Amino acid sequence: MEKPSAAELEQFRREVAAWLESERPEPPDFLLPETFLEVGTDEQLEYLRAWQRKVYEAGYLGMAWPREYGGGGRPAVFQEIVNQEMQRLRVPFVPNTIGLNWAGPLILQMASEEDKRRYIPGILSCDDIWCQGFSEPDHGSDLGSVQTRAVRDGDSYRIRGSKIWTTLGGHAKYMILLARTDPDGASKYAGLSFFLAPMQVPGITTRPIRKLTGEYGFYETFFDDARIAADCRLGEEGQGWQIAMATLAFERGAAGGQAGGLSSQAVGVGDVVELARRARRDGRPALEDPIVRDELVKFLIEERADALCRERAAIPALVSERPAAIALSGKLRTSEHRRRLMRFAQSLLGAQAARWVGDPGVVDGGLWQRSYLNTFSSTIGGGTSQVLANVVGERVLGLPKQ
Amino acid sequence: MSSSAATGRPAAGIELSREQGLLLEIAARTVRERWPIERVREHLETEGRGEAAEALEREIAELGWYGIAIAEEHGGAGQGVADLVPLVEPLGRHLVGGPFVATQIAAAALGAAQDTGLQAHWLPRIAEGQPLALALFEGDGSWDLDEPACALRREPDGSLRLVGEKQFVTDLGSAAGLLVSARGEEGPALVVLEHHQLDGVERTPEVVIDLTRRSTTVRFDALAVPGDQAIVGAPALAALRSAQEAAWLLHAAEACGGLQGVLDVIVDYLRSRRQFGRTIGSYQSLKHPTVDLLIGLERARSLLYHAATVISRPESSAAERETALRMAKAAACEAFADAGDRAIQFHGGVGFTWECDAQLYLRRALWLNAQWGDPLHHRRRLAGLLLA
Numbered sequence A: 001m002e003k004p005s006a007a008e009l010e011q012f013r014r015e016v017a018a019w020l021e022s023e024r025p026e027p028p029d030f031l032l033p034e035t036f037l038e039v040g041t042d043e044q045l046e047y048l049r050a051w052q053r054k055v056y057e058a059g060y061l062g063m064a065w066p067r068e069y070g071g072g073g074r075p076a077v078f079q080e081i082v083n084q085e086m087q088r089l090r091v092p093f094v095p096n097t098i099g100l101n102w103a104g105p106l107i108l109q110m111a112s113e114e115d116k117r118r119y120i121p122g123i124l125s126c127d128d129i130w131c132q133g134f135s136e137p138d139h140g141s142d143l144g145s146v147q148t149r150a151v152r153d154g155d156s157y158r159i160r161g162s163k164i165w166t167t168l169g170g171h172a173k174y175m176i177l178l179a180r181t182d183p184d185g186a187s188k189y190a191g192l193s194f195f196l197a198p199m200q201v202p203g204i205t206t207r208p209i210r211k212l213t214g215e216y217g218f219y220e221t222f223f224d225d226a227r228i229a230a231d232c233r234l235g236e237e238g239q240g241w242q243i244a245m246a247t248l249a250f251e252r253g254a255a256g257g258q259a260g261g262l263s264s265q266a267v268g269v270g271d272v273v274e275l276a277r278r279a280r281r282d283g284r285p286a287l288e289d290p291i292v293r294d295e296l297v298k299f300l301i302e303e304r305a306d307a308l309c310r311e312r313a314a315i316p317a318l319v320s321e322r323p324a325a326i327a328l329s330g331k332l333r334t335s336e337h338r339r340r341l342m343r344f345a346q347s348l349l350g351a352q353a354a355r356w357v358g359d360p361g362v363v364d365g366g367l368w369q370r371s372y373l374n375t376f377s378s379t380i381g382g383g384t385s386q387v388l389a390n391v392v393g394e395r396v397l398g399l400p401k402q
Numbered sequence B: 001m002s003s004s005a006a007t008g009r010p011a012a013g014i015e016l017s018r019e020q021g022l023l024l025e026i027a028a029r030t031v032r033e034r035w036p037i038e039r040v041r042e043h044l045e046t047e048g049r050g051e052a053a054e055a056l057e058r059e060i061a062e063l064g065w066y067g068i069a070i071a072e073e074h075g076g077a078g079q080g081v082a083d084l085v086p087l088v089e090p091l092g093r094h095l096v097g098g099p100f101v102a103t104q105i106a107a108a109a110l111g112a113a114q115d116t117g118l119q120a121h122w123l124p125r126i127a128e129g130q131p132l133a134l135a136l137f138e139g140d141g142s143w144d145l146d147e148p149a150c151a152l153r154r155e156p157d158g159s160l161r162l163v164g165e166k167q168f169v170t171d172l173g174s175a176a177g178l179l180v181s182a183r184g185e186e187g188p189a190l191v192v193l194e195h196h197q198l199d200g201v202e203r204t205p206e207v208v209i210d211l212t213r214r215s216t217t218v219r220f221d222a223l224a225v226p227g228d229q230a231i232v233g234a235p236a237l238a239a240l241r242s243a244q245e246a247a248w249l250l251h252a253a254e255a256c257g258g259l260q261g262v263l264d265v266i267v268d269y270l271r272s273r274r275q276f277g278r279t280i281g282s283y284q285s286l287k288h289p290t291v292d293l294l295i296g297l298e299r300a301r302s303l304l305y306h307a308a309t310v311i312s313r314p315e316s317s318a319a320e321r322e323t324a325l326r327m328a329k330a331a332a333c334e335a336f337a338d339a340g341d342r343a344i345q346f347h348g349g350v351g352f353t354w355e356c357d358a359q360l361y362l363r364r365a366l367w368l369n370a371q372w373g374d375p376l377h378h379r380r381r382l383a384g385l386l387l388a
């Protein structure tokens, strides 16, 4: 593929910005979730779904995915520009993240031609919401031990067990499911298989779980001898673990190939700087306080460094010794950065930090408090920071397992 | 909401030419082979520079490294200071302590000084590998160079005299000359002295924390300075600014290199030492903080090569250059000192000994922190730039 010129890219950036400015939806009269993880009501989902569909129809989603499945077939840099502009202009996020950025790239990488045609268009258009059924009540970090059973029965599998923390589970049409086909496998990993499973079949029920913020968004999913077709299996029986690991690499941003689009409307350091300008300490703007300033500068340095890490990762001579370090540490770095940043924002609120969403006097509608509590979604979901530190320590630094 | 300088997307990202990439590979190999840790140890026990250090210096000169950032008209390769980063990283990693970095800072100063006489006299010599030492810092500990107490006095007869004290002058012994900052009649001035002019000048060796450094306090007691050896007015300011940029960048590079070196020391030990029947690297209380150090390194190196990119682009504004450079220096020095600190602790009793190499890195980190502004200093200045 020919490399687009800088002028062409600049022109494209202007086009995208203009489109986003003019087409961004009116703010709704209900509270929007901050990320795709907290989509709790139908009206929230439909608002966001309509936005994703519009973005996709304008050609700004899945720009680098193959044309034959509904993608744009263009160099990835175009989607990168769209993502940046979406962030800069603070348009709403697109809700089908699990489909767009985890299941989608996985399907494109290893599913059959038929499956690609079946699943990819609905992921992009947002007709088909996807969810992920990996974690179980008793097995989270220790994902290899999951016990949900998939028993072969003629042309189908019967699924029995339960999954938990299933984001978007109550709205999803499909689930990427990790289940045990062989309880006597040579190792706990060897007995696992991977499925692209339909959710609307008899025997599958979901129950919403309330989050610490009071919001909803994830579910417990129960499988009561639910029957799914055998051709829902991705890969061979026993390959589930490898496929789940490939999925996690997409989820954590350690592997590329995602469709793109924002998955959150998260605030950044620049916003916290603005908050410090408004907040007061000892009768003066908090932004004049030397301690506040030093903290903000540290966050700014980290934010810039993490943005630059993504660029450096693409220059082989600058990552020759530990080529995977930047990719494998990405989620750990950025989620912990955000958590500390939002915690710091609480201290800028001073006494007002004591209020919560819904109070008429709460600063900025309680966005800071809610946002801080929600940052744990990414320090826990997708592999906790502690588990990721193990992964980086072992796979990048070569330290022994525990 | 956000419109200030405080946005995530930096002005320019990271660019590395093929040549720079190759240079990095070659330099890494050369320094690793020539300067294993045993050489560092020998050097610590040697008075002055020592033969091995001189041999390494000669080799660096023969490889043409001294001339890389010097204009072609003065016998150099006509590249920029940014092109020295791939060389200085490995020098830092292997704890080389010679005059290369200081000389390059001096060259950057002279290159910006608009004094054709001094340039024609010095730059070709530097390109050949003759080192120049720096006398810029004083007893007040200030890292801002514009108000030196050391004075370049004009006598009633019109002659110039240098009066005052300079500290942390490194590798003076082997230097062909010395670049001194002083307060002139119209703001800061620079003087370039030949080595022989220092004959009667009082020089007191300092005992410094980085055992690989040879550092001296120099007292000028009304030393006569010929007028053609002085740079005054706007060119002196431009020269100081250029020295500062080069110094921030190259010290960040040295710190990033050192950080890589000490991380290797930590990881080697965590993979080999056993206690309670287990390799200690399997303990998360050692593993996870080591991952934090790795993250510090990844971030610092990204900021380093970004700063190199920013200062190589003519369209970068002064504020963009300063921001990128100070961020790189602050992040690299902070992360290196963290790593040196943890390296001692993670070696247990051995870490507390003279023999353990961890201390050499921690000492280097503390030295680099104290040179050209520690992280707190740079963050204070960044606050002024970013949080207006």
Ligand SMILES: Cc1cc2nc3c(=O)[nH]c(=O)nc-3n(C[C@H](O)[C@H](O)[C@H](O)COP(=O)(O)OP(=O)(O)OC[C@H]3O[C@@H](n4cnc5c(N)ncnc54)[C@H](O)[C@@H]3O)c2cc1C
Pocket: A037, A131, A132, A133, A134, A135, A136, A137, A138, A139, A140, A141, A142, A164, A165, A166, A167, A168, A218, A376, A377, A378, A380, A381, A382, A383, A384, A385, A386, A387, A390, B284
């Ligand atoms: C907002 C949100 C959305 C989610 N969405 C989904 C989803 O859509 N689909 C899905 O399948 N899952 C989802 N998850 C689940 C998530 O992947 C798990 O919560 C996570 O992997 C941790 O598992 P656990 O909850 O069982 O915690 P545990 O594994 O029980 O962990 C408890 C504590 O022990 C620590 N710990 C565990 N093992 C180790 C170890 N080896 N070393 C050091 N520390 C350790 C953890 O870091 C944690 O602090 C979601 C989670 C959240 C918070």
